Amino acid sequence: MVPITTIHYLVVAAALFVLGVIGVLTRRNVVVILMSIELILNAVNLNLVAFSRMWGNLHGQVFSIFITVDAAAEAAAGLGILIAFFRNKETVNVDEIDLLKW
């Protein structure tokens, strides 16, 4: 059994990150984009926790708690904006949200 080292965590985190980025760039639904951002943030969390384990201290874990809180706040604000926007435009597709151009 190969021991699970830091590098394994990093690979999984990188995969998650790429999945999140691809989701942000390709999906039209804002809800899904927000979920993809959660993936990116969780990939970062995984990195932090992995390095925390590697160095044997709790700094990384503390940061990951912060990021989780931040992600929750961000999701709340994002969904609030989204609902306000849906009331005006009756859509949540990001390619139709193009008022701020030029």
Place this chain on the structure above:
Amino acid sequence: MFFLNHIYLIPLFPAFGAAIMFFFGRKLQKTTVDAVCVGAIVVAFLFACFTAVEYTHFAHGTGQPFEKIVYTWLGSGDGHLNFTKRDGTLASFNADAGFLLDPLSSIWLLFVTGVGMLIHIYSTGYMAHEGGYYRFFGYMNLFMFSMLTLILANNYILLFVGWEGVGLCSYLLIGFYFHRNSASTAANKAFIVNRIGDAGFILGALTLSWYLGSFRFADINTLARSGHFAIGDPVLTAAALLLFVGACGKSAQIPLYIWLPDAMEGPTPVSALIHAATMVTAGVYMVARSNAVFILAPTAMKTVAIVGALTAVFAASIGLVQNDIKRVLAYSTVSQLGYMFLALGVGAFAAGVFHVFTHAFFKALLFLGSGSVIHAMSGEQDMRNMGDLRRRIPTTHWTMFVATLAIAGIFPFAGFFSKDEILWQTWASEGGAYRILWFVGYATALMTAFYMFRLMYLTFYSPSRMSHEVEHHVHESPKSMTVPLVILAICSIGAGWLSWPHSLGGSANFEKFLEPVFAHEAVVLQEEGKSGQLAAGKKEAEHTDKTEYVLMFLSLAAAGVGWGMARSAYLTARKDYPEPIAQKSPRLFNVLYNKWFVDEGYDYIFTGRRKLGKVRLGAMGAGEAASWFDAKVIDGVVNDVGWVARAVATLSTWSDKWIIDGLGVNGPAILARMISYPARLLEWGLVQWYALVMVAGLLGFGVYYVWK
């Protein structure tokens, strides 16, 4: 003093009658109309008589004027209506509803109300079978109101109100038979010609007030007599001449006399009242009223005298050959008015006024008599179709005969005294400078006798030329018409005796009565070194001059010669009788018969009825030419200038639109826009595109650092 203090009531009586006729006349019975309208004049006449009596007590023979100002009519004492006088000082515009009674206006007051009353009574008979009875009497009363306002006014503005009022009533009454085209054109002619005169009058009055600062006769007389103004003062001369233009219009003098003969289209009592006895003497009254101004303007006086004399002889010459009985009398009126102005012009104001006074009676009588003749002849006015009326209408005959003797100047009828006085004054005044005018006046006297006796012989004496139907209906007029004739006949005999001349043992009371009004003028004339006929003492001396007897005899002889010539020519005039003038000189007859072609001449010069090819002649032609000039030349230039401005504006618009806006403003904008297209592609609104760019950038940086 009751009557003097209520003098303003005199014009108000007829005004009341006119108002009743205006509002209720249509519904009233003829007897009611008679009672109101004739009654108003009778009351006015009685009131005027009492007023005159009170005035003689008031004046005590000094001729002191009585002035009653009822209220301030125009302007105000507190100087709200100021105007700048010629000398630069301020004067306040002021015209009162004020009444002035002095010897001059009291004479006019008495004969206007007196003759007016008789003519109103006469009209009740003459107009009895006419339509518009109440309308006629309403106009007549309105006329009396205006005339009395004119006479009693104490300033030029109120006088002008009366002046316009009589003009209006003259117009209304000339056009009384408005369904006849000739009557309505004659009314228009009278009104329009009078407008010319009125313009002169109002300009004259304004000039006087501009110079002297007042419209009041009393103020103007005081100032004019104060000695501050030189004899021949140019402004006063201009004012006097302008006033005389007004007098020419109203009193039918050359060149504005043309309306009066046509005015005979009105009913005969109107001709008697307005166009013979009263209104046409308004010009004489106004000039006599302004005597203080005229006497300072010798040029104006000379003009008045010459115009008067020329009018007298000119109108008389036309009267010689007219066939319409009323037209003969109309030209006679113009001629006699000429005499009056001749008298005024030579400074014999009192003689002129005296002739107005006597003329009012005998000319009113002649017109009323002719009305009676026309009435008897069932409306026929052509003397060629009359004759032998002497026994059929005896009262009319003898009263008209008296009037004819009076106007011809036979002793001792009224006309003799007044006409003789005028001729004598013309002969003697200004050291004889006017003797040529005396000859003119003398010739007129001869013509007057001729045409008047021609009228008498053709109408009353010569064999009948009437058609059988007319002859059958001939009848004497009713009492209401003959009684005024008789009263006027008595006046035509007696009126002259009021001024029985000194040379015949009389005392010339009439002139003495008027003397205070004109006394100063005598002094001026004397100071001028002229003979000063009016100066009382000298006058008496000269009146006993042998020359006067010679002149008197000469004018009697002229009257006699005229009478004789008319008798021999017309006493036996049968149908198609020959006119003596036509036999002697057919061309002269033609000219006279056509009134010297003056109306035709005016058509060429003024009215624009004549055309030369397509071009209209006369004042109207000048107007049309001016209109053409305005439309074609002035407007053409205006339009050309406009066209140029428009072309420049078009160019300017084009350059603004394409050059300034195009190159200067829109050009850079378009350029910026073109550059903006590629720049815009960077931010085209798709959030994920921005994110992709960010990721690509991060990757780029990542690769760069790793590679390096």
